[in-house]
Structures are given as structure tokens and as C-alpha cells.
Amino acid sequence: MSIVSDLELVSLTKRYGQTVAVDAISHHFRAGTYACLLGPSGCGKSSTLRMIAGHESVSDGSVVLAGRDVSHLPPAKRGTAMMFQNYALFPHLTVRDNVAFSLRMAGVDKPERHKRADEMLELVEMTQYAARKPDQLSGGQQQRVALARALITRPQVLLLDEPLSALDPFLRIRMRAELKRLQRELGISFIHVTHGQDEALALADDIIVMNNARIEQAGPAREVFSAPRTAFVARFMGGHNVLSLPQGQIALRSDAMSIAPAQGGRLDGKVSNIEYQGTHVALTAQVAGDQEITALLSDEAFFAAPTELGQVIGLNWSDQAAHPLSE
């Protein structure tokens, strides 16, 4: 539907007075991919998104879209569109007028803009609500309208600022499937800011993990999850044990651990907690150096040879499951 193009951040920096919110980050977003900016609150992911959108001035560096430096262009001239966290629908306008707002600003005449707005509403399956006001819609419906409003300008990149955080858990999972479907259908890039690693894993082709104003690790979702480069990424993505050994820190997938009788594994540990999770059993053991290791065992394997609290067991893992970490 539009010319797909790459987006590149070149040592992009945002300073607020003395504090640095985004510290010279560089990243290449491939065209037509779903990328997630992932990180804890205050890590600079939202500022990055807002700089790409043009709602925050760039202190240093640049945003390059399709080979064009857009760092100092107004938002609407960049070829990006933003979907806001609380959707920011105009409460005094109907759904159709909300969607057609940017066309009206551009001076498109009424029949034409209504026609295009209706097309967009059809895309997000909201045609029957065209005449309603935003406050007569549910959260999920409002989000669809916000999507339609952002997409009507035919952006090359759609920016989503924590789009699912206002929804209840059930709806969140449905809407994220919807987002993914739309991205595939439209073939444009989506850049999605979130602090939920499960959301990022479910959606993203590429994940960019941010912490303390910098990018910790960026790459395909599977690579970021299964081969974390730093202790922060390993902990934030979850599912890993970060273990300090004499030869350095390593990350261990907790589902790649197995247990053995005492002295039968690479490490000995004292079982400190057993948590039954249905398909799995999470077993936490205290090992030397006051470190905790969680092993995620299948319920079958666990109940074949149950262990008890306080029991000393051996912990085992294969070499492929361990990743050395750089601090």
C-alpha cells in the first residue's frame, strides 16, 4: 500500500537539562518488520519513539527514514504515524470524523475523506460504529479506531506507544494478534514500545532491549531470548538463571536444567522452593555463594522422582544451554 523503506537511528540522543534520557543509540529498523522497543520504565524507550515520531526534539544525532533525514521535520511530514498510549481520540468527534481528521486538516473534501475513512474502518472491522463517539466504545474498539486514524495517512512506519497496556489481559492477547495481522497485511514497519517481554516475544520480528538510555541488545526475538548477551537482558527477558561462576557470569535457561542426585551434577543445591505450575514444576535451589537457581521441570519428570524441601540435589545442564555474559 505504500513504499516500504528502512528507518535508521544514528547516535540519537535526548537530553533533558543534565539528564540523558537517550544516549547516542544507533539502530537499523528493516523495512516491513515488526520491532519492539523493550525495557523497564524510564529506560528511554518512549523518548526514542517520540523522537522518531517528531513529538520530542532531537538533542543530537538523527532519524533517517528512506534515506531522508527527518529529524527536524514536523510529525506529519515524516511518513510516520503514532498511536498513543491512551489512544487520544477526539472525544467531540464521531469515529468516522476521528479517522478522517488528518484528511480534513489536509483539506480533502468531505465525500472523499469519508470514503477513505470508511475503507480504514473496514480494515479494522469498525464500520458499524462509524457514527458513534469514542466514549461509547470499549477499550479494544477505541484502539481499533486509533489504529485506523494512524493508518489513514499511509505511513511508512507506524509507531505504537504501549498500545496494549490499557486493555484487560484477555483483550490484550486478542489485540496483539490483531496488530500482528495488520502489520503482515499492510507490509509496513511497526515500532512498538512495551515493557512486557511476553508481548515483545509474541509480536516482534526484532527486539531492541533498552536499559539506562542505551540499547542492551538488539536482534531477532529468538536470538535475544535464547542468547542474552548481558545479565540485564537475561533477567529482563525472564526464563533464565544468571549464575556467577569462577570463570565468569553465565545465563542458563531454566527449562534446560535437569536434576540429579547429590554430587551427581555440575553443582549441588539445597531445594528452597517448589512451585507447581500445571504443565511444569518450578524448583528453586540454593547453591554455593548464596545464589538461587530455578529449574523448570516438566511435571512428568518431577513427579517421577519427587524431591522435597531442604533436600540436597545435583543440578545439570548441557553446554549449549549456558551463555557467557558480558557485564
Next chain:
Amino acid sequence: MPPRPPLSIFTKMKRQAVLQNRNVLGWLQASPLAVVLLGFLVAPIVMIVIVSFWGATEYSIYPAFQFDNYEFLFGSSVTYTVFFNTFKYALITWAMTLVLGFTVAYFLAFEVRSLKWQIGLFLVCTIPFWTSNIIRMISWIPFLGRNGLANSTLISWGVIDEPLEWLLFSDFSVILAFVHLYTLFMVVPIFNSMMRIDRSLLEAARDCGASGFQTLRNVIIPLCKPGIMIGTIFVTTLVMGDFITVRFMSGSQRANVGRLISNDISLLQYPSASATAVVLLCTVLIVIALLLRLVDIRKEL
């Protein structure tokens, strides 16, 4: 734990009694306000309506039910001129307070970034209210008078040769005083509306390519409508009911309906004053009803 016994008939009856009691309680809670309104709003108006049908001679008034006062009121051309004047004052004052009030509110709400400054500047706006209306009005007189500050400054600058006569005791001075007195009544509700506008809406508008003016026109003004409407009701009712400002600032040379009533009262012509008051009240109510048809403010309160 023993199972809970089913609700007995007795419990059910008790619950019903509580429900009825709650009704009674509600009425009791509403009654103080109802009594106040009845005593201080409804009763006086009823009294005015009754007296407006009474008769009067030069030296006495007598109870009656006649339409003489209304006939005289609607038969006199003075009434129409005075009503026209009242509307004129209301309209011009409304337009000016709206422009000023909207601008001030916009500045406070969108240009001033920190809440501390917003509150501080807002309090500055209320400083004139530390003195009485009359004193604020009268303080204009030495400023605007024939040999007042305004005229002498303009003459010393060489802008004018003769003192401007229309500065004081004219429609100009009346409207100036009205604007001075009532702009804040426009600022407050509009400011309130503006503070309730989600800032991300302005960003969303910008994201959709709206210029600053387009955002103002298509987002801010529509969302301020309730505030504008409340301010409008304040200003129009205050101006239409006023008599003292017109008297002071026009040097008794201009008239509005309020002055008509006050003159009648000073001549002890209560029935005639009542009739005028009833007509004025109805006019103001009609104006407000028309305004409320334009914007539904109940939703916003």
C-alpha cells in the same frame, strides 16, 4: 462453619423498611437546601409576580389583579430602547470578555507549563476581586475623566489636541467597566475546560498534520464549548441584571433595564418595577434556554 439459614420473612420485611427509611432519609437530606431555595428564591419571585399585577397611584399602591403595569410597559417606546440597550451591552461585553477570557485562559492552560506558575498567575487574576465592584468602577473615573490620566497622557504625547469626551460617561466607559468586572467570570470556566483537555489530544492533532491554528479551531475550541457556555451565562446574566455600573459609568446618561427598575423603586412604584423585573427575568431565562440548546453543559458538570 454452619450453613447460613435462608432469609426469614422477618429479615425481608426489615430490609423493606430500611429501603423506605432510605427514601425518607433522602428527603430529609434534601430538605435544608429546599427550604433555603423556597424561602430565598421561590418566595421572592412569587411575591414579585404577584405585586406586578397590583395597582399604583402617585402616593399609594393597592392590591389588585390588573394588567395596567404590563400594558404600560409594552406600550412605551422607552421600554424597547432600554431593552435594546441592555442587549447591546450584554452582547458587546460578552464578545470582549470572551476574546479576553479565552486568551488569558489559553495562556494559563497551555503556555504556562508548571502547575505552580499556573496557580500563581491565576491568583494574580483574582487580585481585582479583593476590592468591591463599586470601588473598582469608581477608580476608572479619575483615569478616564476630561482632565484625567488618559486624556492628559494622550495630549502630552501629542496624539490628540482636545480631551476625548467619549472616554467617560459614555457607552465606552460602561462597557469598559463591564469587561473589567466580568472577564474573570469567563476566564475561570474556560480555564477549567482547558485543563481537562488531555494533552495527548494536541499531540495527536499535530501527528495528523494540524497546524497550531487548526488545532485551536478543531480541537481546543470544541472541547472548551461547555466552559465558554458557562462563562457566557455568567456574563450575560450579570450584565443584563446590572444597574449600578451603568449608572456610575454613564453618569446617569445611559439606561438599561436594571436602571428602569431601580428608578421605579426609588419612586416607590413597586408594581411597575415588579412588572419590569418579571419581563427581564423571562428575557434572561429565554436567553439562557437558547444558549443551553446550543451546548449541553449538563454532561460536563
